[in-house]
Amino acid sequence: MRTDITRFLNDRLDWNLLRTYLVIIQERSISRAAARLHVTQPAVSQALKRLEDTLERKLIERRGAQFETTQAGTEVYRIASDIYGDISRLETELDARTESITGSIRLLSVSRIESPVYDAFLAEFHRTHARIEVQIEVMRSSDIISSLLQKTATAGLGLCRNPVEKLQISSFLRQRYAFYCGRHHRLFGQTQLTMSDLLNENFVSFTSDQIGDSLSPLTVFRDQKGFTGRIVAASPSLDEVRRLIYAGYGIGCLPDHIVRDDLARQRLWPLPPEEGLVDVDVHLLWHRERKMSTAEQTFLESFERTMLRYSMPQRLGLEPLDGE
Structure with missing residues (x-):
């Protein structure tokens, strides 16, 4: 071959x-x-x-x-x-210009981007362009989109369910969300559970988990299955939602590639359905009509080359990177 x-x-x-x-x-x-x-x-x-x-x-x-x-x-x-x-x-x-490029990058991001490819990209970009400053700010996806439309940032890493006029959108991570409960929850450790066992359970939710917002497929799933439990705790931060689930406030949805260590340490417990609920993409976004500096254009071109080089499983840490 x-x-x-x-x-x-x-x-x-x-x-x-x-x-x-x-x-x-x-x-x-x-x-x-x-x-x-x-x-x-x-x-x-x-x-x-x-x-x-x-x-x-x-x-x-x-x-x-x-x-x-x-x-x-x-x-x-x-x-x-x-x-x-x-x-x-x-x-x-x-490219003889790489050492001489100066400037700054303002990158907006949702919380907890966990990807070995992302980490490797940032390390390589700094080695190659040491004079470019990078500022990363964590915020909600809706605020990221708003800021990009106002042309106040270089790019964003966030959720975006529908096309947005003037924004370029490329899928970077495709996260499979599933139900989990924490060690302090009454369902922790139970096997042979079915969906009917979950219908009356209270929920820990993301503040963006509502109809029309970036995680609304999770709301749609709950409504379609007839869940009657209340949302008793919420946060825009993935880490805080994870913390509240662990503390037993209720069951909740988390990306499965992020909770592997929690499952191994018996902090979280997987719940039905076994195949998970829904795939949610984290996108690289930027404004098509924003005038980019040389530093910003270099950053976006480098990020896109990285995305082209690595598969989705590699980006999620499910497969080794080249040379590992």
């Missing part, structure tokens, strides 16, 4: 086809890939077909709206990721 791909790369494979394929796999959706690449869905589908025709391999098996990579598709993705990483490093090494 490697010999075939090397020959095509040397002779006639268009790198843009591999780049499009990377985004398709990372987004797990033709439509989301098209939005991220600023092209039409037919253009993305055509690029995928051209790549498969060129390599003479089926890369994706479609099952309705879902798809899975074939063995060849998985190998192509791995090799394309390695190539993209090498190209990104080459661009950095050859």
Whole structure:
């Protein structure tokens, strides 16, 4: 397989086809890939077909709206990721401007962004651009969107359920939310629980967990299932919601990749349904029409290259990063 791909790369494979394929796999959706690449869905589908025709391999098996990579598709993705990483490093090494770029970045973020890729990006960005200052402010997603629309910040990391005119939106983390209770709750440690066992339980909630706000799918789920418990505690901070759940105020929803250590330490207990409730995306957002400084443009370009290089499981810490 490697010999075939090397020959095509040397002779006639268009790198843009591999780049499009990377985004398709990372987004797990033709439509989301098209939005991220600023092209039409037919253009993305055509690029995928051209790549498969060129390599003479089926890369994706479609099952309705879902798809899975074939063995060849998985190998192509791995090799394309390695190539993209090498190209990104080459661009950095050859850009003589990197050491001279100065300026500041104002990044707005929701609380508790937990991602080894995000941490690695910030470390690499500082090594490469040591004279660029980075200021990160934590706030609610609605306030992040408002600030970006007012053009008062470089970019944001937050929740955004629907498209917002003038904002560019790219999914960075896709978090699966599930129900948990804490060590001090009466359901802690119980097995064989069903959804009916939860219907009368009180809730710990995010303040954005209401119809029309960024986490409203959680509210919709509770309403559809007929939950009758009250919201007895709430916070905009993930860490404080987690603390209140642990303290036994009620059951609540948390991203499953963030609570792995709490489960191992027996601080939290998983509740039905086993597959979780809903996927919620943390997006990288910025204003398309805001005039960016060289430092800001460099930051956004570097972030986008990082997103293209790493898969969603790697960003969530579910798969090792390159070289680990």
